[in-house]
Amino acid sequence: MLTSTLRSAASRVSATTARRFSSSSGGGGGGGVALPVSLLALAGTGYIFYEMEGLKAKTDDLQVQISGKSNSAFVFIKPHACKGKAGAVEQVLEDKLKEAGIRITDKGEILAESIDKNMYIDTHYGAIASKAVKLKPSELNVPDKGKKEFKEVFGEDWDTAVNSGKVYNAKDGASKLGLDAEGLNKEWSKLTRGKDLIKFGGGFYCGKVKNIYVVNGFYMSMRAAYCNPGEKIRWYTVNWNTDSLSWEDFRSKVLGATDPSSAPKGSIRRTILDDYKALGLESKPNTGDNGVHASASPFEALAERVNWLGKKIEDDGFGKGLLAKGIPKATIKKWSEDAQVTVEGETKDGKTTSVFDTLEDLDADTSLVKVSKISK
Template structure:
């Protein structure tokens, strides 16, 4: 029977050749040659070689004759294995950085066949490939809380967390007592504070009705801002947290509402993320959007496209990811793709960002970089995929 060491040696030789080949053939994403076509094959070959070395090292070939050079050879092969793992990670990062991957969806108010076809055509004309697409109905959005996950902290305060679970800063508590004549703690103790979901159950009606009442509130009179995306307003004799969110949620969760999504991708070197958002999709306010952009075309043709009303800042036709990282979070939420099955997700892992950190980042935490602290989403907004992969490990290590 062949000895374990003999098998390791037989497998190590092709591994060395592959390592040498992959090290010499990898080209930068901006070169336009080699990287995009060769990298997947190198990754596959490297993975196969690593598996082969692992089999040899595991002893599955059985015990054989003693080999005087076994310890030295085992150390050499272990070093080779480590080098292969390092190269595989570098190739994974290179592959992820060379391709921008976003999620685009048509909002419920504009989700009809004409708009779907318009968006599909505009993406194609911009050289953006549609990797997958699908439609998600109101029932699924509601049951799986997809829109709540999408809006993150704003939604969490409105529907997921109870008021007693919220972290209200001392300054906010002082302003609450000054404005409403009762302390925050007393209001909680007396059961006067409700999140938007519970307020609906108490007041009655739907999210749109609550939004009408919320819209009549005035800052410094019966409406107070605790922080970014964190408001409390007095409606009747109760206090409501983020009451505006009820209508936003209802627009997605009230049948027959639905949205149509596209997962899209394009070479990083051909189109920056900032240009994708500004020139292809258009500004958030469709009236300010570039001529020929998706949002501008929907605005100018809204009647012929079959929309019930003229688009505005909130109902602007389409949503698109603000950064490669937000796109990853949105794909995991809306399409259910696991982190390790997403190319950009694998790139982050290969760059050294732990899976638990990536999961925490989807909640848009405050992070530090370059001596400054702020929103992770704001920090990564409009950055290209390769740039995000370069700075993500630094943020993770800070």
């Protein structure tokens, strides 16, 4: 298409040039003024650039429309549900997706060793995991209010405790104490808020375990469920037409609530709960071990495909739509870490919100409209 446009533009410029040349070189009697070849070339270049800009705008608009017609999610069977009868939970999931008119476009599995080595689950859990395994205490941004509470509860200054080597993230804390993930979680569960445990912010806790301070000590047990030898997930990429099923209904009716006992009968999570013995699962599903994970929005689905499957933003259907809307790749990457943003018409002056929260449950087409209102 681009080549034909350039040829068409060049043809029109050549025709104009020929007429000008003809009218000024005698025989035409038109008295026209011949333009220098360099000016003609410059005019032609400008015209072609104008044509290309117009074509790009039309192409981007078409890409946004295409990307908005399909909802694409990332779904995986959690490790605990991979331990039942061979293929049983997979059959439930695949049958329920088919009943809802949802297409499975690809599937596979990822073993614990790869999940651990590539920190897939840590990226998946975002800020909670980052504070527990990626960032050192000196790299944490603790608000003044949190530092004040730390001193009130523990009797010493936060910065002093960090500089003296008394504060550890969960991973290093477990190593320092000689505990495995379950051992640290057992000690963490003994802590009491306001006594030996404080909350700095959402998903950001610090507790005193024995003689050291540990940040987000609960996380290592969550991580172990995915990273212990023998564990794995079974993943699916799925899509469906936006006008046939809303994302909100996909999560609430097809997948079911986070607490499977509250999920509607016939939903994926409720079916796994109701039939867990027949499916060969060792324990009854609960809010944490609820059988299946699914993306909370088209944007989170993109972030999850990039994380778990190594997809490139520019090769992803929804990613192409975001780029066509003028959202820079660097911004998409920043948002994928659940950045705090302002949203036109939603957030008050001086206030921010989670980008995941503001896009949650929106369909692809609605999401591609709303992203223009989010701060870059």
